[in-house]
Amino acid sequence: MKKTFVILLAAIFTCSCSSAVQNPGLIADGPGKVLRLWYDEPAPDSDAGWENRSIPMGNGYMGVNVFGGTATERIQITENSLYSSTEGSGFRRGGLNNFAEVYLDFGHNNTSNYERDLNLNEGVSHVKYEHDGVAYSREYFTSYPDKVMAIRLSASKAGALSFTLRPTIPFLGSGKSGTVVAKGDTITLAGVMSYFNIQFEGQFKVIPSGGTMKAANNTISVSDADSTVILIAVGTNYQFDPKVFLTEKNAEKLAGFPHPHAKVSGYLADAAAKPYEKLLANHKADYTELYDRVNLDLGAAEPAMTTDELVDAYPAGPSSRYLEVLAFQFGRYMLICSSRNGTLPPNLQGIWNVYKDPPWASQYLHDTNLQMAYAPVFSTNMPELFDCYVRYFNAYVPLQEVHATQYIKQFNPSQVDPDGDNGWAGPFWSNPYTVPGRSIVAGFGTGSWIAQMFWDYYDYTRDKSLLAEKLYPVMYEQANFVSRFVQDIDGALLAKPSSSPEQKLRDTVGTTFDQQMFYENHHNTLTAANILGRSDSRLATYKTQLPLLDPIQIGKSGQIKEFRQEEYYCDASKALDPAHRHNSMLLGLYPGQLINNTTPAWLDAAKVCLTKRTHKSGIGWSRAEKISMWARVHDGEEAYSYYKELLGGNYMHNLFNDHRGGQLFQADANYGATAGVAEMFLQSQDQVVAPLTAIPAAWSDGSYRGLLARGNFEVSAQWTNGHASRLEVLSKSGGTLELRYPNVAKAVIKTSTGQKADFTAKGSDQVRIETAKGQTYVVTDIPVCIPVTAPSNLMIVKDVKNQIELSWTGSADAASYNLYRAVGNAPAYERIASDIAGTNFVYKAPNLEQIDQMTLKVTAVRADGRQSYEGATVIRLLP
Numbered sequence: 001m002k003k004t005f006v007i008l009l010a011a012i013f014t015c016s017c018s019s020a021v022q023n024p025g026l027i028a029d030g031p032g033k034v035l036r037l038w039y040d041e042p043a044p045d046s047d048a049g050w051e052n053r054s055i056p057m058g059n060g061y062m063g064v065n066v067f068g069g070t071a072t073e074r075i076q077i078t079e080n081s082l083y084s085s086t087e088g089s090g091f092r093r094g095g096l097n098n099f100a101e102v103y104l105d106f107g108h109n110n111t112s113n114y115e116r117d118l119n120l121n122e123g124v125s126h127v128k129y130e131h132d133g134v135a136y137s138r139e140y141f142t143s144y145p146d147k148v149m150a151i152r153l154s155a156s157k158a159g160a161l162s163f164t165l166r167p168t169i170p171f172l173g174s175g176k177s178g179t180v181v182a183k184g185d186t187i188t189l190a191g192v193m194s195y196f197n198i199q200f201e202g203q204f205k206v207i208p209s210g211g212t213m214k215a216a217n218n219t220i221s222v223s224d225a226d227s228t229v230i231l232i233a234v235g236t237n238y239q240f241d242p243k244v245f246l247t248e249k250n251a252e253k254l255a256g257f258p259h260p261h262a263k264v265s266g267y268l269a270d271a272a273a274k275p276y277e278k279l280l281a282n283h284k285a286d287y288t289e290l291y292d293r294v295n296l297d298l299g300a301a302e303p304a305m306t307t308d309e310l311v312d313a314y315p316a317g318p319s320s321r322y323l324e325v326l327a328f329q330f331g332r333y334m335l336i337c338s339s340r341n342g343t344l345p346p347n348l349q350g351i352w353n354v355y356k357d358p359p360w361a362s363q364y365l366h367d368t369n370l371q372m373a374y375a376p377v378f379s380t381n382m383p384e385l386f387d388c389y390v391r392y393f394n395a396y397v398p399l400q401e402v403h404a405t406q407y408i409k410q411f412n413p414s415q416v417d418p419d420g421d422n423g424w425a426g427p428f429w430s431n432p433y434t435v436p437g438r439s440i441v442a443g444f445g446t447g448s449w450i451a452q453m454f455w456d457y458y459d460y461t462r463d464k465s466l467l468a469e470k471l472y473p474v475m476y477e478q479a480n481f482v483s484r485f486v487q488d489i490d491g492a493l494l495a496k497p498s499s500s501p502e503q504k505l506r507d508t509v510g511t512t513f514d515q516q517m518f519y520e521n522h523h524n525t526l527t528a529a530n531i532l533g534r535s536d537s538r539l540a541t542y543k544t545q546l547p548l549l550d551p552i553q554i555g556k557s558g559q560i561k562e563f564r565q566e567e568y569y570c571d572a573s574k575a576l577d578p579a580h581r582h583n584s585m586l587l588g589l590y591p592g593q594l595i596n597n598t599t600p601a602w603l604d605a606a607k608v609c610l611t612k613r614t615h616k617s618g619i620g621w622s623r624a625e626k627i628s629m630w631a632r633v634h635d636g637e638e639a640y641s642y643y644k645e646l647l648g649g650n651y652m653h654n655l656f657n658d659h660r661g662g663q664l665f666q667a668d669a670n671y672g673a674t675a676g677v678a679e680m681f682l683q684s685q686d687q688v689v690a691p692l693t694a695i696p697a698a699w700s701d702g703s704y705r706g707l708l709a710r711g712n713f714e715v716s717a718q719w720t721n722g723h724a725s726r727l728e729v730l731s732k733s734g735g736t737l738e739l740r741y742p743n744v745a746k747a748v749i750k751t752s753t754g755q756k757a758d759f760t761a762k763g764s765d766q767v768r769i770e771t772a773k774g775q776t777y778v779v780t781d782i783p784v785c786i787p788v789t790a791p792s793n794l795m796i797v798k799d800v801k802n803q804i805e806l807s808w809t810g811s812a813d814a815a816s817y818n819l820y821r822a823v824g825n826a827p828a829y830e831r832i833a834s835d836i837a838g839t840n841f842v843y844k845a846p847n848l849e850q851i852d853q854m855t856l857k858v859t860a861v862r863a864d865g866r867q868s869y870e871g872a873t874v875i876r877l878l879p
């Protein structure tokens with residue numbers, strides 16, 4: 001049955017994309033390869049239609065939303081530097097502006113056989129229909145290498161194509177002026193947004209085959225053509241220059257930068273000099289080189305229903321696996337569209353905005369949203385897309401150095417360097433023109449969180465020159481700021497003031513958000529310095545400070561505290577929301593590395609927080625974040641449940657994420673969901689490559705290719721009935737590979753050329769291989785590991801005089817039980833008893849009455865010696 005299906009699909013969908021060349025025998029793309037969004041009607045011509053139904057495209061230089069109309073086609077263009085004032089207050093207060101509304105008037109009212117789609121494999125969109133006996137088709141793409149959008153319009157009958165191109169400038173007046181002028185084969189749309197004195201220009205070139213063309217005022221009409229190509233280029237006088245941020249007067253920020261006319265004319269002239277087919281080939285080569293690095297196959301065929309039906313039918317729909325894969329790749333697609341080197345990074349709406357007053361001004365929020373946009377960039381194997389942010393960062397960081405000195409003077413004056421060597425301070429929000437001063441909504445941990453992405457860039461690519469030139473200095477100078485900012489309070493070095501993002505207890509001391517982020521960056525900076533052999537002057541200070549940053553405190557509910565003053569979960573203030581969308585006390589779990597397999601007691605505490613946060617928050621990005629966080633505590637079912645809630649509750653018909661269930665597009669959850677799914681398939685936060693870490697029962701069979709792990713290992717996997725039948729690891733930089741998978745040490749491990757690979761086993765579930773750069777290691781014949789069911793319901797029955805009487809509900813798998821404890825904030829457990837035969841135990845020790853708090857944990861041990869991965873835990877507080 002499956003075979004027929006594969007052959008059938010192969011016959012129907014012949015994909016022309018250039019798949020990466022693969023070694024024979026390695027995991028190849030499965031039948032789920034063709035991924036597209038498709039619809040049988042145009043998107044409604046309204047804001048709601050834009051958010052819910054239009055097809056997004058982009059090349060970093062511009063974002064585009066295509067509606068697919070037949071009487072009139074509407075193409076809305078976004079350019080990420082076109083900003084107005086954000087001075088007002090509230091949710092909608094200016095910010096990113098809509099660049100252009102472009103119309104193509106066809107007057108085709110009675111159409112049949114309508115279809116439009118977005119093919120994710122190629123990054124190309126189509127509209128097709130019949131009208132008056134003629135089959136019309138349009139093909140759209142946005143090209144990064146050629147910096148243009150190209151549209152090819154065709155008709156099945158010679159001379160049947162007639163239309164009028166009509167670009168317009170939306171929201172003229174109130175600080176925006178401009179004109180649209182058609183001349184010859186080109187329409188030029190140009191103007192000024194006065195607040196930042198932004199000069200903008202878009203050009204539209206019409207290249208018909210056959211027929212006639214006529215420019216009049218602000219339109220170009222094509223009559224009786226066989227086909228036509230339209231090329232679009234846009235730009236502003238924005239440049240990446242620290243001067244933009246350091247200049248205080250808004251209207252002077254861009255002073256001296258050239259008008260975009262020459263640049264835009266150049267883009268268009270260069271593109272027009274190439275045949276359409278060449279432009280298309282350039283685009284496909286550029287796009288597929290990134291997109292094709294990762295494939296995911298969960299065994300789903302392209303369903304017969306349209307994408308809106310598919311979304312509406314989810315999660316009960318028959319083809320939900322298809323949507324799950326589609327949405328995963330859609331997040332990668334969106335990142336390719338919105339984060340290219342030399343262009344502005346993705347903002348809250350990525351690179352897609354139809355409004356004059358977009359939600360939250362389409363800013364860069366660094367207390368979760370911006371980091372989430374980049375969450376899949378390394379794990380889904382597109383690390384160079386982060387260069388986009390690096391360039392933006394380098395433009396704004398000189399202002400943040402000025403701010404750093406101000407903050408140290410203000411908050412810890414004894415530590416200020418009089419010459420201004422105080423590092424850089426993390427922004428809360430920013431835009432292409434400014435980083436405002438401190439906000440009490442989030443602590444300075446935002447900076448270390450940003451620096452963490454720079455560390456990850458190295459850790460996933462292992463590019464030492466990149467580390468030395470672009471990454472280490474960022475981390476080092478962030479640590480510089482932190483090292484001067486923290487204050488010695490009761491023997492720990494704490495942030496003061498400190499806020500846990502968006503929570504309503506502000507300007508407190510040493511929130512876990514700040515402490516964890518500071519800790520991670522100090523740690524990463526020291527590691528990087530070690531790798532590079534650096535001996536910079538402040539490294540010794542960072543080393544002394546590191547153990548005093550106190551990143552994890554365990555509370556009386558067994559939780560990781562969010563606030564130092566917290567005792568039981570979320571009791572630090574009545575104003576706090578126990579189901580708050582931000583999970584800031586868990587950033588060391590994800591996307592950080594602090595809480596991992598080597599810190600099992602902290603993993604258990606993280607699980608307490610995740611459980612107590614509940615499923616209540618319906619915010620898209622929060623659900624996305626919880627996919628990753630639950631995956632990191634190895635719970636595939638919980639992770640999957642959040643993916644399902646997101647797809648079923650927040651994804652609109654065009655797969656844009658609806659932020660909070662009322663049609664409000666925010667791009668972060670799209671990127672974040674992709675990152676979350678990647679975490680389910682592959683993890684490496686403890687520098688151990690662990691494939692298939694959290695796959696749910698619903699994904700019992702499948703394969704993926706090309707996910708990236710720390711160490712620059714490219715990982716592929718194939719599994720059946722939840723069990724890996726084949727793992728492949730391509731070592732892209734050489735070095736030691738630690739690989740973890742149940743029973744991997746009993747498997748056959750060979751190189752892709754069939755030689756036996758040498759490895760050292762660490763127990764049955766982990767192996768170490770000294771890899772050769774460029775070699776692929778193939779793991780097969782992995783004996784099936786049946787997990788041991790854990791005991792549950794651990795209880796303290798009696799606790800007197802240094803004797804704790806425990807009982808628990810047994811596991812059918814158990815031959816015996818082990819008992820562990822983690823005292824206070826300890827990251828790991830110590831074993832206090834083993835070979836326990838029954839389901840109760842009296843733990844006696846002379847000093848138990850001196851221990852304020854500990855977590856007790858019981859696990860099951862099977863006759864074959866395998867221990868349950870999970871256990872039952874209980875918090876023991878002094879009676």
Ligand code: FUC
Nearest residue numbers: 348360365369502581619
């Ligand atoms: C942060 C989040 C909100 C929203 C906003 C744009 O403040 O807490 O949920 O995403 O950014």
